[in-house]
Amino acid sequence: MIRNAHLWLPGVLRHRPAEAPPGATVHVLFCVADHFEPNVGGADAATQRRRVERWVTEYPRLARWHHDSDWKIPRPTFFYPAEAYQPDLVELLATLCREGFAEVEVQLHHHDDTDVTLAQKLEQAKADFARHGLLARDKATGQVRFGFVHGNWALNNSRPDGAWCGVNDELAVLQQAGCYADFTMPSAPHETQARKVNSLYYAAGDPTRPKSHDTGWDVRVGGQAPTPKDLAWGQGNGHLLLVQGPLALNWSRRKYGLLPRIENGEISAANPPTPRRADLWVRQAISVKGREEWVVVKVHTHGAREDNAAVLLGRPMDELWTYLETRYDDGARFRLHYVTARELVNIIRAAEQGLGGDPDCYRDYELTSALQHDGKSARPLCRTASGTTAKSVRHFSTRRLASGKVSDTFCLVAVAFRQSSAWHVSVAGVP
Numbered sequence: 001m002i003r004n005a006h007l008w009l010p011g012v013l014r015h016r017p018a019e020a021p022p023g024a025t026v027h028v029l030f031c032v033a034d035h036f037e038p039n040v041g042g043a044d045a046a047t048q049r050r051r052v053e054r055w056v057t058e059y060p061r062l063a064r065w066h067h068d069s070d071w072k073i074p075r076p077t078f079f080y081p082a083e084a085y086q087p088d089l090v091e092l093l094a095t096l097c098r099e100g101f102a103e104v105e106v107q108l109h110h111h112d113d114t115d116v117t118l119a120q121k122l123e124q125a126k127a128d129f130a131r132h133g134l135l136a137r138d139k140a141t142g143q144v145r146f147g148f149v150h151g152n153w154a155l156n157n158s159r160p161d162g163a164w165c166g167v168n169d170e171l172a173v174l175q176q177a178g179c180y181a182d183f184t185m186p187s188a189p190h191e192t193q194a195r196k197v198n199s200l201y202y203a204a205g206d207p208t209r210p211k212s213h214d215t216g217w218d219v220r221v222g223g224q225a226p227t228p229k230d231l232a233w234g235q236g237n238g239h240l241l242l243v244q245g246p247l248a249l250n251w252s253r254r255k256y257g258l259l260p261r262i263e264n265g266e267i268s269a270a271n272p273p274t275p276r277r278a279d280l281w282v283r284q285a286i287s288v289k290g291r292e293e294w295v296v297v298k299v300h301t302h303g304a305r306e307d308n309a310a311v312l313l314g315r316p317m318d319e320l321w322t323y324l325e326t327r328y329d330d331g332a333r334f335r336l337h338y339v340t341a342r343e344l345v346n347i348i349r350a351a352e353q354g355l356g357g358d359p360d361c362y363r364d365y366e367l368t369s370a371l372q373h374d375g376k377s378a379r380p381l382c383r384t385a386s387g388t389t390a391k392s393v394r395h396f397s398t399r400r401l402a403s404g405k406v407s408d409t410f411c412l413v414a415v416a417f418r419q420s421s422a423w424h425v426s427v428a429g430v431p
Contacts, residue, residue, distance in 0.1 A: 002262065003189035011197035012247055017285035020293035027294045027335050027359050028282055028328045030068075031344045032267075033183045033245070034303040034312075035107055035149055036078040038089055041305075045086075051304045052092045058313045060101050066321040069335040070360040074321055075100070076303070076312075077341040079107035079149040079183070082125035087132075094132040098371060103340040104134045106179075109151030113166040115173050115207075122177040136180065136342045136367040145180045145367055147341040153187035157210035160191060169205030171213065171240040180367060181241040181345045183298065185213075186264045188247055197247045198284050200296065200348055202239045213242055221290030223352050243344065245298040246284040252276050265299040269307035273299075273320035275327070282328065291351040294359055296344065342367050 002009070020026050038048035063073045078093055096102045106125050110118065126144050129135050136145040154164040156171060167173060174182065187193045195214040196203075203216035219241065245265035253261045263280050267273050278297075286296040303312050311317060329336035335358075339347065343363040350362035 002259065004191050004193060005189075007191070007195055008186070008188040008193045008197055008247060011195055012249060015198045015248075015284070017198075017283055018287060018289075018292040019285070020295075024293040025332065025335055026328075027337060028324070029294060029296050029337050029339050029344055029347060029359060030074070030324060031296070031298045031339050031341060032074070032076040033149060033298055033300045033341060034076045034078050035151075035300060036093075036304050037081050037084070037107070037302060038086075038304045039081065039084045040302065048086065048089060049092075051306070051309070052089045054309060054313070055303070056092050056096050059096065060099065062313060062318055063101060066318075066325060068325070068338045069329050069331065070337060072338050073101065074338040075102050075340050077147065077183075078102055078104045078303075079147070079341075080104055080129070081107045081109055081151060082121065082128065083109055083151075085125070085128045087128075090129065090132050090134070094134055097134065097369075103342060103369060104129060104132075105147035105149070105183075105341055106135075107149040107151055109164065111164050111166065115167060115169065118167050118170065118173050119177055122174070122179075126178065130370065133370050135370050137370055139364070139366055139368055143178055144370075145178045147345070148174055148179045148182045148184070150182070150184045153184060153190050153192040155182060155184045155192065155211075156205065156213050158192040158194075158213075162210070165210075168210045168212070169207040171203055172205035175205075175240045179240060181243050181341070182213075183243050183300075183341055185242065185244045186247040188264050189262055193247075194244075197244065198286050199242070199244050200286060200288055201242055201244075203242055204239045216242065219288045219348060219352050221288060221351060221354055241345065241348070243296070243298055243341075243348070244286065245300060246281045246286065248280055248284055250277070250280060265297075267299055267301040267308075267311065267317075269305075269311050272311050272316040275320075275323045278320060278323055278327070288348055288351040291356065294347065294351055296348070298341075298344065339363065342369065 038051045043051070067073055080090060080093065090104070093102065093104055097104060106129065108121060108125065110121060113121070126135065126146060130144050137143070138145050150165070152164040157165040157168045159165065171182070185194050186197065194211070196216060200219040201216035202219065203213035206212040246263060248263040249260040250263040251260045255261055263277065265281060281297045281299065282295060285292065287294055301312060302308055324336055328334040337359055346365035346367055347359045347362045350359070350365045355362060
């Protein structure tokens with residue numbers, strides 16, 4: 001039997017992926033939420049540092065050869081365990097962020113907490129990470145904001161035994177602390193899996209019962225939720241945005257040749273990325289109701305582990321990016337956007353408020369990175385001759401580049417080489 005199927009299988013079977021309007025370009029928003037735990041397995045200080053240094057050294061070498069339709073490289077979001085904060089390790093990740101290769105948000109493993117003790121831990125996490133110039137800033141207020149992943153999946157005290165949390169109304173505590181969204185789900189086949197699946201939705205903390213995020217209100221254009229009007233952003237009422245990844249049955253990978261395996265968007269050594277999996281992620285069509293042409297694909301991993309890092313920093317991830325850039329970035333039927341967790345929420349918020357068109361325009365819609373807020377900007381990935389960022393570069397394919405149909409305002413250095421059975425093009429602008 002598939003574990004805990006009574007929790008998630010009904011939702012998976014009921015899920016009917018929404019279709020984009022006829023003729024619309026489908027924008028695929030691809031986000032990697034890395035539950036990045038250098039201390040996993042009780043690692044000593046030397047092992048933890050070696051794990052982080054590997055990412056700082058190897059990730060840029062791989063990622064710089066890839067880009068989406070906006071000429072942005074793929075950038076993971078490291079959800080770092082706040083309870084295991086080590087200034088030297090976080091500073092190493094901050095260096096990677098300053099170079100434009102990643103962003104950092106908050107993960108927390110905690111146990112037997114109350115509203116008060118949880119709030120204290122979140123405030124400490126904000127202070128620790130902000131010290132390195134990390135986390136987001138609210139453009140309107142300057143407040144420190146953060147994305148969140150719950151360690152051990154136990155969001156809202158959702159384990160039946162009550163372990164690894166203790167706070168039934170955790171969503172309310174998170175929102176009051178400045179959390180802009182939770183990215184924990186899916187956790188299937190774990191017992192903490194929410195009954196609501198493949199969704200972008202608001203849920204409320206409930207002090208009288210655990211796991212209140214089993215239900216919620218779908219995010220939709222115009223913010224037309226079926227209950228309290230105060231579901232809008234930042235009203236301090238305990239409602240929080242939850243951004244889920246794909247959850248489906250994978251019939252192409254069958255257990256015992258008969259039962260389908262669970263597709264939960266995890267990338268690991270045991271479950272490496274493949275084109276078939278990527279297609280299944282996209283087909284779930286997770287989106288804001290009324291903006292179905294913007295498809296959210298949020299996958300997750302535990303990238304600090306050596307076996308997983310070999311996948312994420314090696315050929316399997318390189319081939320996944322190549323496939324995404326080939327299959328979902330033709331500029332007509334599909335456009336690909338590599339987004340961080342913060343950028344993804346900005347785009348969701350823009351859609352909710354009725355904005356459309358190119359989601360690239362809304363990467364910093366309400367929340368900026370702390371580096372931008374402090375006047376420090378991550379290194380541009382491409383510049384035009386006038387010094388503007390790569391956002392103004394219009395999409396064109398490798399074939400169009402080869403044909404010479406590119407803007408004369410750019411000096412494009414194309415370096416084509418054979419890697420992982422695919423041609424790549426590196427584009428550099430002249431400042």
